[in-house]
Amino acid sequence: MARRLGTRGRFAVAYLxxxxxxxxxxxxxxxxxxxPEAPPPPPWSSWQPAASSTSSRLLEIAQHVGxxxxxxxxxxxxxxxxGGSQGANVEGIxxxxxxxxxxxxxxxxxxxxxxxxxxxxxxxxxIPEGKPSRARGTxxxxxxxxxxxxxxxxxxxxxNVLVFFPPGQGEKSLSSTLFFHRDDLSxxxxxxxxxxxxxxxxxxxxxxxxxxxxxxNDLTGEQRYRYLGxxxxxxxxxxxx
Numbered sequence: 001m002a003r004r005l006g007t008r009g010r011f012a013v014a015y016l017x018x019x020x021x022x023x024x025x026x027x028x029x030x031x032x033x034x035x036p037e038a039p040p041p042p043p044w045s046s047w048q049p050a051a052s053s054t055s056s057r058l059l060e061i062a063q064h065v066g067x068x069x070x071x072x073x074x075x076x077x078x079x080x081x082x083g084g085s086q087g088a089n090v091e092g093i094x095x096x097x098x099x100x101x102x103x104x105x106x107x108x109x110x111x112x113x114x115x116x117x118x119x120x121x122x123x124x125x126x127i128p129e130g131k132p133s134r135a136r137g138t139x140x141x142x143x144x145x146x147x148x149x150x151x152x153x154x155x156x157x158x159x160n161v162l163v164f165f166p167p168g169q170g171e172k173s174l175s176s177t178l179f180f181h182r183d184d185l186s187x188x189x190x191x192x193x194x195x196x197x198x199x200x201x202x203x204x205x206x207x208x209x210x211x212x213x214x215x216x217n218d219l220t221g222e223q224r225y226r227y228l229g230x231x232x233x234x235x236x237x238x239x240x241x
Contacts, residue, residue: 044153045193046200054155058082058114061150066118069143069202071129077139078118078127078166080147090115093162094234095179095225101238113160114151115235117174118143120166124173132169136205138213140165141178141220146197148180153189162235164227177237178223185219 049060059082066080083090092110097103118140120127130136144163151161165176182189188196196219199212208216225237 042192044189045150049150049154054158055082057155058151058158061147061155062116065143065147065150069139070204071127072204072206073129075121075129077136077143078120078125080143081117081119083115083117089233090230090235091233092235093160093179094231094236096228096236096238098239107234108160112157113162114155114158115162115164116144116147117164118166124167126167126171130205133205135208138208138216139203139205142197142202142208142212142216144178145180145216145219146193146202148178149185149188149193149196152180152182152185153193162225162237175227176241177225177227178220179225179237180223184223188219 047064049057049064051057051060062080062082066078067076069077071077090110093108093113093115094104095106095108097105117125119125122128127136144165147163148161151158159182161180163178163180164174165178167173167175194200196215197212199209203209203212224239224241226240228236228238230236
């Protein structure tokens, strides 16, 4: 028959167990201290504006994006104007109801809305080289999308971005726009820019990758609006191309 441990023996066993537990705890603590920190997430983009004010950041974004888009000749596709010809007195944007043209559905304040104009090298901002085409329109929409993504990422408190397109064939003035909202692009602001637009060098018309063209179509198809003019210091637009 096995003998019971005496009181002293039981204390000795308890101390051994306690020491083992403390030792294991210290070992775990040391391992945790020595474990390297998780690497920081990749930057959203390789470039970002350096200015501190929102207005200056918009100018930097316009210049950075605009100069990277080219025509087949190598000339810049379009200059990017901030605010463009809409004037300093504009107080915001009014969106009309598509089915009831006299009814305002939404109104956006100028303080949380950025406006850009893609302006070709002519007096009325049309692009003088070549003719308007679907391929060129796709690249212009890609440029508008890139402007919106950079702006929403780096120019807070901006939550809305309106981009005017150069006049198309038969048009004498600005009429076509894309209107983006932060909520519409929120998932794409949570991952790097190149996950959305992989081509680091913007493509010339007709050379956009099929997958990227699909992305551009998906993210701009519902954002097309018609510019109707300025009323009571509001830029008035209506859904639809």
